[in-house]
Amino acid sequence: MDIIETIKKRKSSRTFNQVALKPADKRDLENFIIENSKGLESEVVNFRIIEKNDADRQMKLDFGMIKGHNTYILGTAKSSIDSRVNYGYLMEKVVLKATEMNLSTCWVGYFDYSYFKEVSIEDGFEIPSIVIIGYSDDRQTYQDKYIRFTINASKRQSWGKMFFNYKLKLPLTPEYIKKYSDSLEMVRLTPSSGNTQPGRVFFDDTANEFHFFKKTISKRYESRGLHDIDMGIVLSHFELTSLQSGLKGRWLKHTKENVSTIDELQYIMSWKWE
Numbered sequence: 001m002d003i004i005e006t007i008k009k010r011k012s013s014r015t016f017n018q019v020a021l022k023p024a025d026k027r028d029l030e031n032f033i034i035e036n037s038k039g040l041e042s043e044v045v046n047f048r049i050i051e052k053n054d055a056d057r058q059m060k061l062d063f064g065m066i067k068g069h070n071t072y073i074l075g076t077a078k079s080s081i082d083s084r085v086n087y088g089y090l091m092e093k094v095v096l097k098a099t100e101m102n103l104s105t106c107w108v109g110y111f112d113y114s115y116f117k118e119v120s121i122e123d124g125f126e127i128p129s130i131v132i133i134g135y136s137d138d139r140q141t142y143q144d145k146y147i148r149f150t151i152n153a154s155k156r157q158s159w160g161k162m163f164f165n166y167k168l169k170l171p172l173t174p175e176y177i178k179k180y181s182d183s184l185e186m187v188r189l190t191p192s193s194g195n196t197q198p199g200r201v202f203f204d205d206t207a208n209e210f211h212f213f214k215k216t217i218s219k220r221y222e223s224r225g226l227h228d229i230d231m232g233i234v235l236s237h238f239e240l241t242s243l244q245s246g247l248k249g250r251w252l253k254h255t256k257e258n259v260s261t262i263d264e265l266q267y268i269m270s271w272k273w274e
Contacts, residue, residue, distance in 0.1 A: 183245065
């Protein structure tokens with residue numbers, strides 16, 4: 001998988017052909033899910049591919065604006081920030097694998113839990129989000145184009161608003177952080193709830209660490225835990241691009257005493273450049 005090309009290729013589909021996954025596609029994706037179930041701090045998420053055959057009972061999503069869906073990927077995670085971040089981190093890897101396989105996907109944060117009676121949810125756990133998967137209707141509808149336009153789906157924040165020097169709090173430039181410029185650019189291209197992009201990255205050039213922070217852009221999304229999932233997607237893009245570029249590193253979680261507080265931002269995790 002060329003991760004940069006795959007990230008650039010991926011986009012949300014909202015009109016699907018209502019057919020089951022081909023057996024080979026389903027098998028390959030299930031194998032990938034099994035092999036990539038262990039995430040941040042070794043937390044495991046067991047995702048499942050669930051197919052629904054009853055078109056009359058199709059769940060309404062985005063007020064009915066997503067059409068033709070009948071196959072979903074989902075799992076459960078602890079009702080905590082760290083677990084939701086891990087959920088997004090692992091699920092985005094599945095989404096990118098699906099993209100590489102020419103399957104279409106759409107992240108969904110608001111849905112009817114009761115629709116998935118196949119999934120047992122323990123106390124203290126939740127289904128943080130789901131991903132629709134399938135074969136996109138090649139005819140992009142006016143509705144699809146309108147939705148992408150209203151949320152500025154193709155627009156992304158600039159480097160100067162997302163990436164900073166940890167000590168000086170000044171914006172980073174691709175020239176300054178040349179080895180990791182692709183990694184940060186792929187962070188800039190991450191999908192997010194309502195295209196809000198809550199991720200902020202601070203590079204500590206003394207410790208050779210990237211500190212990832214969350215900025216609450218939408219109180220609605222934050223209350224639902226969707227910004228946490230957005231942050232997991234950020235971490236996934238950063239890691240996959242870095243590893244493809246031959247940049248070795250590892251994730252670590254600093255204590256509050258070891259990471260400076262930054263106004264309006266919540267510390268999530270750090271990448272140690274080795």
